[in-house]
Amino acid sequence: MRWIGAFWRYFVVLAAVLGGSGGPCVLIAAAAALLFLTSQGSELGRSAAELGASGLAALVFACTVWSLMSWYWARRLLDDRFGERSSWPPVDARHRAPELPATLAAIGLPPGATLPEGHHLRLRRWLGGVAVAVPRFCAMAPFLIAALLLGDGVREDGLVWLLAAAAAVVLAALWLRRPVARRLGWQEARPPLALGGLILSFAAISVFLAFPLRAGQAFGAVGSVFLFFAALLPLVATLSFWARRWRIPLLAIVFAILVSLPALHPGRHLVRGLAEAPPPGRIGMETAVEDWIANQPDATKNPPLVMVTTAGGGISAAVWTALLLGALADQEPRFAARLFAISGVSGGALGAAVFAAALPPLGTPGPAAQAACRAQPLSGVPRCAVAGIAAAALAPDFLGPVFAGYAFGDTFGPALRTLVPDRAAVLERAWEQACAAAGCPAMAASFHALRPSAEWRPALFLNGTQVESGKRVVTSPLAITLRHFDDAFDFFALHGRDIRVSTAALNAARFPYVTPAGLIMAADGTRNGHIADGGYFENYGGETGAEVLRAVRDFLRERAIGIRPVLIEISSDPDLSERDLWRPGEAQAWSLCGAGGGAPQPVDVNAPLPTTCADRKSGAMTQLIAPAGALAATRSARGVQTVRRVWRQAAFAEGEAVQFALCAQGEGRPPLGWSLSRATRDGIAADVAALFNEAEPRSPCVARNRAAMRRLLALLAS
Numbered sequence: 001m002r003w004i005g006a007f008w009r010y011f012v013v014l015a016a017v018l019g020g021s022g023g024p025c026v027l028i029a030a031a032a033a034l035l036f037l038t039s040q041g042s043e044l045g046r047s048a049a050e051l052g053a054s055g056l057a058a059l060v061f062a063c064t065v066w067s068l069m070s071w072y073w074a075r076r077l078l079d080d081r082f083g084e085r086s087s088w089p090p091v092d093a094r095h096r097a098p099e100l101p102a103t104l105a106a107i108g109l110p111p112g113a114t115l116p117e118g119h120h121l122r123l124r125r126w127l128g129g130v131a132v133a134v135p136r137f138c139a140m141a142p143f144l145i146a147a148l149l150l151g152d153g154v155r156e157d158g159l160v161w162l163l164a165a166a167a168a169v170v171l172a173a174l175w176l177r178r179p180v181a182r183r184l185g186w187q188e189a190r191p192p193l194a195l196g197g198l199i200l201s202f203a204a205i206s207v208f209l210a211f212p213l214r215a216g217q218a219f220g221a222v223g224s225v226f227l228f229f230a231a232l233l234p235l236v237a238t239l240s241f242w243a244r245r246w247r248i249p250l251l252a253i254v255f256a257i258l259v260s261l262p263a264l265h266p267g268r269h270l271v272r273g274l275a276e277a278p279p280p281g282r283i284g285m286e287t288a289v290e291d292w293i294a295n296q297p298d299a300t301k302n303p304p305l306v307m308v309t310t311a312g313g314g315i316s317a318a319v320w321t322a323l324l325l326g327a328l329a330d331q332e333p334r335f336a337a338r339l340f341a342i343s344g345v346s347g348g349a350l351g352a353a354v355f356a357a358a359l360p361p362l363g364t365p366g367p368a369a370q371a372a373c374r375a376q377p378l379s380g381v382p383r384c385a386v387a388g389i390a391a392a393a394l395a396p397d398f399l400g401p402v403f404a405g406y407a408f409g410d411t412f413g414p415a416l417r418t419l420v421p422d423r424a425a426v427l428e429r430a431w432e433q434a435c436a437a438a439g440c441p442a443m444a445a446s447f448h449a450l451r452p453s454a455e456w457r458p459a460l461f462l463n464g465t466q467v468e469s470g471k472r473v474v475t476s477p478l479a480i481t482l483r484h485f486d487d488a489f490d491f492f493a494l495h496g497r498d499i500r501v502s503t504a505a506l507n508a509a510r511f512p513y514v515t516p517a518g519l520i521m522a523a524d525g526t527r528n529g530h531i532a533d534g535g536y537f538e539n540y541g542g543e544t545g546a547e548v549l550r551a552v553r554d555f556l557r558e559r560a561i562g563i564r565p566v567l568i569e570i571s572s573d574p575d576l577s578e579r580d581l582w583r584p585g586e587a588q589a590w591s592l593c594g595a596g597g598g599a600p601q602p603v604d605v606n607a608p609l610p611t612t613c614a615d616r617k618s619g620a621m622t623q624l625i626a627p628a629g630a631l632a633a634t635r636s637a638r639g640v641q642t643v644r645r646v647w648r649q650a651a652f653a654e655g656e657a658v659q660f661a662l663c664a665q666g667e668g669r670p671p672l673g674w675s676l677s678r679a680t681r682d683g684i685a686a687d688v689a690a691l692f693n694e695a696e697p698r699s700p701c702v703a704r705n706r707a708a709m710r711r712l713l714a715l716l717a718s
Contacts, residue, residue, distance in 0.1 A: 010126055016101075017130045020081035021074040023236030024138045027229045028070065028145070034225065035149055044149065044221050044399070044675060058219045060166050062226035063142045065200055067170050069230045071139035073237035078131050080241060088128060091121055097128025139174060142226055143167040149222065204231040208408035212426045213433075216401030221675050224400050228407040269422055271507070271518040271531065273497035274446060282479045282492070285551040288452055288459055292340050293563070295456035302562040304655075304715055305552060306339045308458075309545035309646055311639070312346025312535045313572030313662065314511070314672035315394065319681055320662045321351025321570050322390035323688045326358060328709075330383040331692055332716055336458070338566075341548050343461040343541035345534035347672075348572060349508035350431070351390075353501055356450050356460055357440040358389035366439035368392035377686035380693060391685060392438035393431075399675035401430045402514060410516075424516055427674070428502035435502075447504045451477030461544045462508040463534035464491070467517050473531050474544055475504045484551040485544070494520045494528040508534040511672065539635065540571070542642030546649045553653035565655035566715050569643055574664040574701075580640045581661060583647045656715055658708040663687050663701035 018025050035044065079085070082098035091097045100123055143163050204227050208215045216224050243249065283291070289305075296303050310321045321344070329336045336359055344352040357363060365373070365388050372391040373384035381387065405423025435443035442449055452459050464473040472488040474480045480490035491507060492498075499507075510517060510533045517530040537543070549565055556563055571581070650657045665683040690702050697703040 009123060013123065013127050014130055017078065017127070017134050020078050020131075021134050021138065022077045022240035023233055024070040024074040024077075025134070027233060027236065028138065028141045031142075031225060031229055032145055035145065035222070054218070055220055055223075056162065058223045059146065059226075060162060062219060062223040062230070063146050063163065064166055064170060065204075066142040066226045066230035066233070067139045067167070069201070069233045070141060071135050071170075071174060073233055074135040074138040077237060077241060078135065080244070082127075082131055085132070091125050091128065095125055095128065097124040098131065100124050100127060136171070136174070139170055140167055143170075146222065146226075198234055201231045201234050204228075205408060208404050212404040212409055212421055212423070213401045213429055216404035216426070217396070217430070219400060219404075220397055221399040221403055224403045224407065228403070231408075269424055269516040269519055269530075271495060271499070271520055272425055272428065272503045273495060273499055273523075276446070276498050277496065277523070278448060278492045278498045282477065283452070284479045284481060285484050285548070286555055288478055289340070289552055289555045291452050292456060293561070295337060297337075302564070303334075304338055304566040304718065305563050306335070306566045306568060306716075307545060307549055307552070307646075307650075308339065308342040308344075308352070308568045308570065309541040309643060310342065310344045310348030310352055310570040311540045311572045311643075312348050312509070312533070313539075314347045315350075315398065315674050315676045316662065316665075316680065316684065317347030317572035318351035318354065318509075319391075319394050319676060319684050320572055320688075321348045322354045322358075322394060323387055323685055324570060324660055324691075325352070325355045326387035326390040327381055327384075327688050327692065328712075329355075329359065329386045330381065332713060334716055337456055338716060339458040340552070340565075341459040341461060343463065343545040343548060344508060345463050345539055345541045346509045346511070348541060348570060349462040349534065350505045351394075352460055353462070353505035354390050354393050354431075354435060354440065354443070355386065356458060357435060357442040357501055358386045358393070358438075359457065360385075361455075362442040362449070363389050363440045365389050366392070366437060368395075368437050369439045377682060377689045380689045382692065387688070389435075389439045391681070393435040393440055393443075394676075395678075395681065396430065396434045397675045398427060398430050398434075399673055401426045402674050406514070422516070424506060424510070424518060427515060428500065428506055431502045431505065432500070443501045445501060446498050447475070447501050448477050448498055450501060460504070461541070461548065462504050463537070463541055463544050464507045464510070464531040465534055465536040467530040467532050469529070470537065472534070472537050472543065473507065473520075475499075475507045485547050488544070488547075491520075491531070494522065496523040507531055511674075514673065536635070538639040538642050540569075540639040540643040542639065542644075542646045545646045546642065549646060549649040549653065549655075553649065556653070565650050565653050566712070567646060567650040567655065567657035568712065569646070569657065569659045570662075571643075571659065572662045574662055576661065580636075581659070583657065583659060584644055584651065656711075658712045658715075660705050660708055661701060663699055663705070 082088075085096065088096040088098050100120065143166065147163050208224070208227070208231075219227060292305065308325070311317060313320075325342075342352040342356070344350075363386065365385050369385075369388035369392040372378055372395070373381075373388035378384050378387060378391060402423055405421065405426040409421065409423050409426075432444035435441065450457055450460060459478050460476060461478075462475040464475065465471070466473050466489060472485075473491050473494065474485065474488050475491040480488055480493075491504075506515065507518070509515070510531065512533065515533075517532040519530055520528040522528055534541075545567075549567065552565060555561075569583070647657045662684070665680045687698075687702055687705070690697055691706050691709040697706055
């Protein structure tokens with residue numbers, strides 16, 4: 001068993017050095033977990049591989065700054081723990097090492113026993129080697145993280161080689177620092193680096209606090225992450241240094257202060273409003289249906305009334321929704337006039353808002369939209385205008401500005417109160433800026449500019465959740481009344497003022513933690529709770545969609561009008577099983593609750609739900625995770641149930657329904673974040689283009705969507 005004690009001593013020495021280096025190692029581990037253990041992290045790797053020259057320069061700069069800061073503070077903290085390297089006593093003719101602390105030397109030995117001299121020297125040599133290697137590893141870690149993050153997305157022009165060259169320059173600078181310092185007459189090679197690091201840290205914090213949108217766009221999500229940790233490092237390392245000296249838990253105290261800082265400014269995350277009140281006399285459902293009928297050039301022929309529900313799913317859901325509806329509006333000129341309403345949640349709500357803002361005459365394709373239409377895969381679509389605007393508007397990296405506002409603004413901003421922009425407002429402005437460049441400036445205009453009027457525009461129903469009650473908060477240009485909507489708040493009744501289109505979209509798309517819950521404050525100063533992501537209530541927009549269809553059905557029946565609804569369901573989760581994709585009225589389903597991929601199997605609606613539909617996953621941790629797991633699964637199951645209710649409402653009105661499901665793009669599901677790589681965006685656009693051409697579908701999912709599109713086009717033409 002002697003070798004076990006020896007191995008344990010080596011391990012404890014390594015742990016002591018890593019613990020002695022403090023903050024640098026902790027922040028490196030935190031960044032690795034953030035970037036490698038999340039789906040958004042892998043997508044950021046693909047995005048980083050697509051950076052232009054300015055983006056590459058920003059990423060390399062951020063890596064270099066974090067590298068130098070990590071090396072300096074790791075070295076400084078270890079010097080404080082084990083002494084300056086130049087003061088270490090020699091181990092032999094070639095090596096120096098610090099004295100082995102008595103607590104480490106006594107590990108695994110009986111009281112009073114000492115280590116053999118040879119083993120004691122080997123352990124000292126190990127301590128000295130690790131104490132030298134750890135700061136160098138900290139210096140290389142940012143470059144290593146950036147290179148590994150790229151994964152399979154490495155570009156042919158050699159981004160990894162660029163990172164390797166920058167890492168080599170940093171290593172050479174560290175190797176030559178002492179000779180250069182002696183030549184310049186500096187007594188210590190590190191104080192200039194410490195001063196420069198503190199200046200850079202202060203400058204980065206100041207720039208990101210004052211200009212989170214521009215800084216986040218310039219450095220991107222990955223560069224912003226790296227610069228944040230580089231800027232945070234001096235603070236963390238200094239606290240670690242003095243905490244060890246004073247023997248008090250300074251880090252824990254500071255963490256508690258940072259967590260409690262938002263209490264100093266509880267109204268920081270206000271929902272943005274406009275000075276004007278909402279237009280008086282907002283129309284109700286009945287008036288909206290009458291206006292829709294009046295705007296139909298062939299109303300006497302009972303044209304189909306189209307209702308869309310679109311699910312959440314992050315930026316991928318927004319791209320899928322906006323491109324699908326945009327391409328449909330481009331290919332079928334009657335679609336925009338036939339479209340009565342869209343009920344959206346989270347990313348689907350953003351896609352619906354972009355689509356509505358891109359419709360003419362408010363939307364006019366700009367240069368970016370025209371370029372998107374000329375490029376593959378949209379160049380294969382016969383007509384492209386609205387789809388091009390949607391593709392260009394949702395192409396930028398929105399996660400960089402969000403992270404800049406989150407990491408810098410919410411860490412240091414609460415103490416500065418209103419001087420620092422709210423990260424929710426930063427995201428809204430990023431959407432407005434991207435939409436304006438694409439050709440849909442209405443994203444920054446009044447939400448009621450999109451309301452149904454003399455020239456028909458689809459009515460938006462964007463669904464959020466009130467934190468305090470768990471009820472829906474529906475943002476719509478139509479009045480949300482108890483007559484048609486069960487137990488749902490009208491956002492404008494709570495807020496009392498008009499808002500921008502971007503704010504209305506964010507009301508439904510406030511992702512947990514990434515985007516803050518918004519404080520709804522009325523014009524008279526009354527606080528009416530907080531609004532969070534609509535996916536907390538249900539993630540498909542089905543509940544509101546069912547209520548809209550029910551109101552339409554009742555109106556048409558009361559007046560004996562023979563118009564029939566057509567429901568379009570847009571789902572955005574590629575991992576949905578066949579049992580969850582089956583809808584009432586479908587006689588067959590693809591291997592319902594089976595292995596999938598087989599021939600269509602008939603569904604017996606008079607039989608119970610098959611036992612094969614019961615998930616049988618269980619394990620030793622089941623009892624521990626059951627409460628959280630049940631809540632998450634219930635949310636998903638409720639969404640499937642509500643969207644099936646919409647299908648039944650369509651059937652009750654003697655209407656039709658079609659479903660479009662987002663297909664998997666490569667390995668893994670698209671991230672639930674605000675950044676999407678060009679490869680994933682192009683994959684979604686290619687799947688949309690495939691709905692309108694005769695090319696061989698790449699998967700059964702695309703084939704199923706194409707069949708739904710052909711059926712829908714036939715319904716619109718009938």
